[in-house]
Amino acid sequence: MYALVDCNNFFVSCERVFRPQLEGKAVVVLSNNDGCVVARSNESKKMGIRMGVPYYQISHLAENGSLTVCSSNYTLYGDMSDRVMSILANTVPKIEIYSIDEAFLILDGIRETEIAPLCRALISKVRKWTGIPVSIGVAGTKTLAKIASHFAKKYPGYGGVCMIDDDRKRQKALSLTPIGEVWGIGRKIAPKLMERGVKTAWDYVLRPEPWIREHYMLAGLRTWMELQGIVCVEAETDAARKTICTSRSFADMLEDEDEISLKVADFAAHCAKKLRQEKSAAMDVTTFLRTNRFRSDLEQYCPSVTVRLDTAASNTQEIVSAALKGFRTIFKPGYRYKKAGVVVGSIVPEDTVQGSLFGFDPELRSKNDAISRIMDRVNSLTGDSSLLRLASQKPGHYASDIRSEHRSRRFSTSFDELMEIK
DNA sequence: TCTGGGGTCCTAGGACCC
DNA sequence: TCTGGGGTCCTAGGACCC
Secondary structure, three states, X not given: OEEEEEEOOHHHHHHHHHOHHHOOOOEEEEOHHHOEEEEEOXXXXXXXXXXXXXXXXXXXXXXXXXOEXXXXXXXXXXXXXXXXXXXXXXXXXXXXXXXXXXXXXXXXXXXXXXXXXXXXXXXXXXXXXXXXXXXXXXXXXXXXXXXXXXXXXXOHHHOOEEEEOOHHHHHHHHHOOEHHHOOOOOOOHHHHHHHOOOOEHXXXXXXXXXXXXXXXXXXXXXXXXXXXXXXXXXXXXXXXXXXXXXXXXXXXXXXXXXXXXXXXXXXXXXXXXXXXXXXXXXXXXXXXXXXXXXXXXXXXXXXXXXXXXXXXXOOHHHHHHHHHHHHHHHXXXXXXXXXXXXXXXXXXXXXXXXXXXXXXXXXXXXXXXXXXXXXXXXXXXXOOOOOOXXXXXXXXXXXXXXXXXXXOOOOOOOHHHHHOOO
């Protein structure tokens, strides 16, 4: 059996831990730049606020006092997530962390009669130790466990735990689940299924296999089998990530090449730092630019370019230099840019990096690597992640000028800020 | 006026090889 | 005028997830 542990309204719940007065109130958390809604409390869901709506469309609710708004504070959410996950990991033999607010528990070797009590105990432990409310769905496949967790969340009668452990419950749950809510059936496919008369997960299961195969291919077939209780979504491996991306929208549109290049350099430096943290190195450095896709009155330009390194690298100098080289080839004056980013790809473990035959200077490489290591150490000791940086990077952090007018404090990761709670 | 960020996997089609 | 067959690898784009 699998259990999906899902934090309820996670970002909102994190904010509430440190501002209990928000309990029972309509709250939303906004994306970077206070752009759009990325998390909602139950109360704000009931007000009809949809996921992803731009903030300016609901700002009147904040102004008239019926809605509390928080800017996102990913340092806080990441730290709270770590705390929740470590409780889970210390309670059952095996977990797979699926996202910042979800984890699967692999319940192999646990007797079925023990599962429900174990889940209930887990819910109260997480609540007590972190303040975060969670729901748990249990079933024979991950796709069914996801569905079970929706029920656990939606109906208080379950006390936070819903199990789909026999065929009757499975049929009932699937009949009550709109097809678009099934894990793996997304925005594009769901309307097509509806057109073909598949309204619920149960309708989908009843279609014959060749029909599924013909219309929805491999992914659709996997979901179809998982819904019948046949495990197809295999165990997560701890394989290293394949790409690392750092990108931001700008609070205002930018036109100046030098100004944007400072941002690109900083995005690249951040990618390089993440590579080093994961003890890996990348061969490809992709730089991309975007104009404002919502401004149909402005000319659009969304270029990207990949610079392939001779030898996989993780030092800041080489990654930044490649990103800027790419940037110079795609930047065109006259456009108003709204977003830029850097993606590093073709990632390999740092100890398997092979020097190329030509144009590779091992001495220069080891100097560059040493300088990056020193930057990491000094920056982490001082707590200022951009104290030591390349001249091509922006003074201050790249995120420093994003709009964030409702930000909570770093209560869980900064001692000084914690001490300010009275 | 104002619209997020970071990932994975799959497929089709082209390049290339013999 | 008439121009094969089969395989692999890579990449871009689209779909999905949170």
